[in-house]
Amino acid sequence: MKRFAMSALALALAATPALTGPALAEDAPSPQTVNAAAPPSAADLLFEQPQMKNAAPGSTITYDYLRRSGISKGPFGPPLSDTITFRVEAANDSKDAAARNIRVEMFSGMNRVPAGPFEDMPGNPVISLFLENHLRGIAKVLEANPRYLKNAIRKGLRDKATVTATKVTVGGREVDAWRVETKPFEGDAMTERMRGMANMTYTFVTAPSVPGEIVSIEAQSKNAEGGELLEEKLSYDQKAG
Numbered sequence: 120m121k122r123f124a125m126s127a128l129a130l131a132l133a134a135t136p137a138l139t140g141p142a143l144a145e146d147a148p149s150p151q152t153v154n155a156a157a158p159p160s161a162a163d164l165l166f167e168q169p170q171m172k173n174a175a176p177g178s179t180i181t182y183d184y185l186r187r188s189g190i191s192k193g194p195f196g197p198p199l200s201d202t203i204t205f206r207v208e209a210a211n212d213s214k215d216a217a218a219r220n221i222r223v224e225m226f227s228g229m230n231r232v233p234a235g236p237f238e239d240m241p242g243n244p245v246i247s248l249f250l251e252n253h254l255r256g257i258a259k260v261l262e263a264n265p266r267y268l269k270n271a272i273r274k275g276l277r278d279k280a281t282v283t284a285t286k287v288t289v290g291g292r293e294v295d296a297w298r299v300e301t302k303p304f305e306g307d308a309m310t311e312r313m314r315g316m317a318n319m320t321y322t323f324v325t326a327p328s329v330p331g332e333i334v335s336i337e338a339q340s341k342n343a344e345g346g347e348l349l350e351e352k353l354s355y356d357q358k359a360g
Contacts, residue, residue, distance in 0.1 A: 161280035161299045165323060169217030169241035170332035176209035176219065180331050181356040182245060184226070186256075189347040190314075194260045201226040203234075203245060203353065205331070210239045217241040223248070243331045246323070249353050253338050257349070261314060272321065275303025287326055287334050289357055296326040296334060316340040316348050329355060 174180060182205075187198040203225050210218035223235035225248060232252060237244050250272070258265040280301040287296045300322045304310065310317040318341070324334040334355050340348040 158282040158284065158297070161276045161282055161301065161323075164282060164297055164299060164325060165246055165276070166242065168325075168332065169215070170243040170325075171207070171219040171221070171241055172217035173328070173332065174205075174207045174219055174330040176207055178207045178330065180205040180207060182333075183354045183356050184249075184352070185354075186349075186351045187347065188349045190349075195256060195349060199226075199230060201230055202356070203248065205245070213239045215239065215241050225252075243333050245331065245333055245353065246336065249336045249351075253351055256351075257316070257319075261312060261316075263309075263312065267309070271303045271307060272301075275301040275321070279303060279305075285324070287324060289326065289329055289334070289355075294326050294328045296324055299323040299325075314348075315342050319349070329357075331355070 188195040206222040208220040218239040221237040225232040225234040337352040
């Protein structure tokens with residue numbers, strides 16, 4: 120079986136700096152504990168942590184996905200509500216206890232996007248899958264170079280991101296989490312080509328006790344009147360199984 124490494128997007132970003140079973144992985148403490156006095160860097164939190172260690176082999180993780188836009192003539196297409204499903208399996212002869220093999224079903228029917236499988240993955244590939252899909256969409260709408268947009272996000276996570284401790288409710292109880300936020304295109308030289316979306320805000324929420332650790336990812340932009348230019352969001356579905 121072919122070994123699949125982390126995607127080029129995740130590696131580039133990191134270089135700069137329906138669950139079956141319990142909803143929380145209480146017996147697998149994370150080395151990335153939530154200490155508000157000493158927050159980690161965004162790149163370390165999102166791309167260097169063994170996020171899959173809390174996902175038991177044989178389990179399923181489901182993420183709900185939503186994309187919608189209020190831009191006239193619908194350049195992003197009609198609203199899309201779908202799911203991304205991970206089938207988690209034990210890694211083959213991996214020396215990394217956190218590593219997992221992951222089979223992916225990204226969206227359904229005519230919306231299906233080829234993804235994975237991933238082998239010996241300690242990190243959660245849903246971050247890369249979301250960002251790669253997002254970049255394809257906005258690059259098409261803006262008629263922009265995806266590499267330029269990717270580099271802007273990379274720089275935003277390195278130089279403009281804020282990381283704060285927060286709480287999220289999972290399985291009926293409140294757990295510690297991290298919130299990462301960045302506006303990578305603010306002040307960018309190509310602002311005038313962003314069709315009003317230079318204020319695009321990327322928000323990532325991670326929780327060490329959640330299988331796969333990713334609670335949500337969101338990319339959102341609104342115009343000066345508060346109208347929605349783009350909302351694209353992925354959320355961990357704690358009820359799926």
